Amino acid sequence: xxxxxIRRVLWAILVLLIVVFITxxxxxxxxxxxxxxRLAGKNQTPQLLEQIRQQFGLxxxxxxxxxxxxxxxxxxxxxxxxxxxLSFVSKVPLKxxxxxxxxxxxxxxxxxxxVWLIVGISVGILSALRPHTLGDRSAMGLAVLAISMPVFxxxxxxxxxxxxxxxxxxxxxxxxxxxxxxxxWFSHWILPWVVLAVLYAAFYARLSRSNLxxxxxxxxxxxxxxxxxxxxxxxxxxxxxxxLTPLVTVFGLDLAALLGxxxxxxxxxxxxxxxxLTVQAVGGQDLNTIAVITLVAATFVVFANLIVxxxxxxxxxxxxxx
Amino acid sequence: xxxxxxxxxxxxxxxxxxxxxxKAVDGLSFTMAAGExxxxxGESGSxxxxxxxxxxxxxxxxxxxxxxxxxxxGQDLVQMTNDELREIRGAKIAMIFxxxxxxxxxxxxVGDQIAEMILAHEDISxxxxxxxxxxxxxxxxxxxxxxxxxxxxxxxSGGMRQRAMIAMALSLNPDLLIADEPTTALDxxxxxxxxxxxxxxxxxxxxxxxxxxxxxxxxxxxCHHIQVMYAGKIVEEGTADDIYYRPMMPYTWGLLRSLPRLxxxxxxxxxxxxxxxxxxxxxxxxxxxxxxxxxxxxxxxVEPELLPIDGHHAARCHLxxxxxxxxxxxxxxxxx
Numbered sequence: 001x002x003x004x005x006i007r008r009v010l011w012a013i014l015v016l017l018i019v020v021f022i023t024x025x026x027x028x029x030x031x032x033x034x035x036x037x038r039l040a041g042k043n044q045t046p047q048l049l050e051q052i053r054q055q056f057g058l059x060x061x062x063x064x065x066x067x068x069x070x071x072x073x074x075x076x077x078x079x080x081x082x083x084x085x086l087s088f089v090s091k092v093p094l095k096x097x098x099x100x101x102x103x104x105x106x107x108x109x110x111x112x113x114x115v116w117l118i119v120g121i122s123v124g125i126l127s128a129l130r131p132h133t134l135g136d137r138s139a140m141g142l143a144v145l146a147i148s149m150p151v152f153x154x155x156x157x158x159x160x161x162x163x164x165x166x167x168x169x170x171x172x173x174x175x176x177x178x179x180x181x182x183x184x185w186f187s188h189w190i191l192p193w194v195v196l197a198v199l200y201a202a203f204y205a206r207l208s209r210s211n212l213x214x215x216x217x218x219x220x221x222x223x224x225x226x227x228x229x230x231x232x233x234x235x236x237x238x239x240x241x242x243x244l245t246p247l248v249t250v251f252g253l254d255l256a257a258l259l260g261x262x263x264x265x266x267x268x269x270x271x272x273x274x275x276x277l278t279v280q281a282v283g284g285q286d287l288n289t290i291a292v293i294t295l296v297a298a299t300f301v302v303f304a305n306l307i308v309x310x311x312x313x314x315x316x317x318x319x320x321x322x
Numbered sequence: 323x324x325x326x327x328x329x330x331x332x333x334x335x336x337x338x339x340x341x342x343x344x345k346a347v348d349g350l351s352f353t354m355a356a357g358e359x360x361x362x363x364g365e366s367g368s369x370x371x372x373x374x375x376x377x378x379x380x381x382x383x384x385x386x387x388x389x390x391x392x393x394x395x396g397q398d399l400v401q402m403t404n405d406e407l408r409e410i411r412g413a414k415i416a417m418i419f420x421x422x423x424x425x426x427x428x429x430x431x432v433g434d435q436i437a438e439m440i441l442a443h444e445d446i447s448x449x450x451x452x453x454x455x456x457x458x459x460x461x462x463x464x465x466x467x468x469x470x471x472x473x474x475x476x477x478x479s480g481g482m483r484q485r486a487m488i489a490m491a492l493s494l495n496p497d498l499l500i501a502d503e504p505t506t507a508l509d510x511x512x513x514x515x516x517x518x519x520x521x522x523x524x525x526x527x528x529x530x531x532x533x534x535x536x537x538x539x540x541x542x543x544x545c546h547h548i549q550v551m552y553a554g555k556i557v558e559e560g561t562a563d564d565i566y567y568r569p570m571m572p573y574t575w576g577l578l579r580s581l582p583r584l585x586x587x588x589x590x591x592x593x594x595x596x597x598x599x600x601x602x603x604x605x606x607x608x609x610x611x612x613x614x615x616x617x618x619x620x621x622x623x624v625e626p627e628l629l630p631i632d633g634h635h636a637a638r639c640h641l642x643x644x645x646x647x648x649x650x651x652x653x654x655x656x657x658x
Contacts, residue, residue: 220425229438231404233442242428316428
């Protein structure tokens with residue numbers, strides 16, 4: 001078991017090294033022209049260009065540049081650890097910005113995840129246990145509808161109905177928990193959470209339904225029934241355990257992808273998260289910020305993969321000895 | 323005469339589908355005495371598994387129409403509620419299945435899976451149940467049962483898993499063990515071990531065994547009585563000697579001829595011509611008539627009754643007894 005975990009961790013580190021290299025390549029090596037000019041953004045001064053050349057070692061060969069880039073990322077730079085450098089457009093160290101943005105995105109992603117897990121999986125289970133009934137068919141029909149509803153449509157629609165027309169919920173914006181209290185904080189999160197969760201909930205409902213239905217037709221479920229267990233125990237202990245375990249993989253990757261920024265949701269609800277930062281950075285030609293966001297998002301995915309792999313070994317005994 | 327352990331009377335299990343009604347079991351009647359071994363032989367789709375899944379109450383009542391009676395120790399299982407059936411399942415009637423590779427839950431330890439069944443029926447501690455699971459694993463000849471009980475099914479070989487299934491099935495000392503093709507998925511050498519194990523445990527536990535198989539070779543030395551099923555009905559029943567040395571039904575002949583025999587210089591086995599009938603559109607008359615080499619006009623119109631020949635031996639066939647005895651003597655026993 002320990003060997004398995006060590007192997008997974010080493011593998012994750014290797015993947016991260018490759019990710020850093022590819023990111024470096026995309027932002028520094030592949031485009032033609034002076035990287036310093038691209039990184040400087042719109043307001044370029046000779047001093048700024050010189051500062052950038054210093055920061056990234058642009059006067060050295062590419063492998064030194066890469067090692068420097070890697071060193072900053074792993075060991076930190078003059079702005080602290082991890083070394084994320086400076087936004088050369090706003091002249092602010094990126095570390096603080098990224099961390100505060102991640103905090104907002106994490107609230108969005110985790111809140112939405114709780115909503116979609118509860119709604120999606122319970123609908124999926126209920127449908128799987130009563131397949132082809134009216135309830136199952138309507139739930140799955142609704143799921144198709146929900147999967148077909150993009151956030152950029154659903155978001156404004158929800159705002160229009162629940163904020164503008166009915167006035168049941170507050171509008172857009174981020175209201176920090178510490179500053180505004182639980183009520184204001186929570187009420188402002190309801191719409192973003194629900195809107196973001198709709199698509200995922202529908203997807204998870206369909207996924208858990210099909211997984212569970214497949215599991216319930218397995219031979220070992222028939223064995224469980226033949227043992228004289230109650231139907232409740234057959235479903236809860238034997239069915240769900242095997243039927244829902246594959247969802248761990250999907251969930252880990254979905255959550256990680258969202259932590260890298262929910263661009264549309266954050267834009268619609270005016271939430272200062274990673275996604276919104278991405279849009280601003282692209283608009284302001286803030287290349288270093290984009291590179292750092294890329295790295296951060298990729299790191300989330302790699303870590304999520306690692307956690308999922310380790311968790312899976314605990315959940316499915318067959319994985320441990322492979 | 324003592325009350326039979328299991329008495330099935332005119333059992334019909336029909337599955338309505340979009341294409342029509344699948345008549346998986348169509349008028350099945352038989353009895354089993356306590357401690358007896360009954361072999362049920364037939365091809366895939368002959369209704370042998372479905373009839374015993376019905377006995378276990380494992381056929382979903384919503385998707386099937388079940389008629390007739392299944393009297394187990396005098397109680398009709400067909401009329402029982404799920405809760406009543408649940409108390410019988412595992413405790414009084416246990417079942418082992420064809421594929422031991424998929425019959426155990428991959429996520430739980432073997433000992434826990436056995437203990438879970440004991441705990442479902444008896445009010446004892448988890449520790450006691452687990453100890454009994456270990457004891458049962460020992461009785462089915464699994465070496466180092468204390469360690470093995472703490473392992474997962476994927477750490478067991480196929481034969482070991484089937485032993486574990488048997489250990490589980492017998493852990494509550496049931497009156498009836500249903501073995502649904504228990505050796506089909508196993509190597510031939512392991513098959514013999516498993517069947518011998520079932521034999522031995524049967525006498526130790528005095529459990530009646532219903533051995534379902536498509537292999538006449540398997541049932542021969544392990545069963546007191548054999549019934550041959552075709553298209554949801556019994557077409558011939560009798561002792562092992564009756565079925566082997568005096569078979570009285572062309573389908574049984576086909577099964578016997580399709581067996582490989584040692585010492586016979588044949589390159590090919592002799593299959594039964596044609597395919598099993600659709601259970602939705604059964605042939606008129608005798609359901610075996612489209613594949614029967616001895617078919618004549620009456621077979622295609624009138625369904626033969628299951629008529630006694632002598633003692634418990636009975637068969638469904640329109641051929642005269644003399645004709646059948648002649649065919650058996652000249653063609654079946656001579657060539658096989």
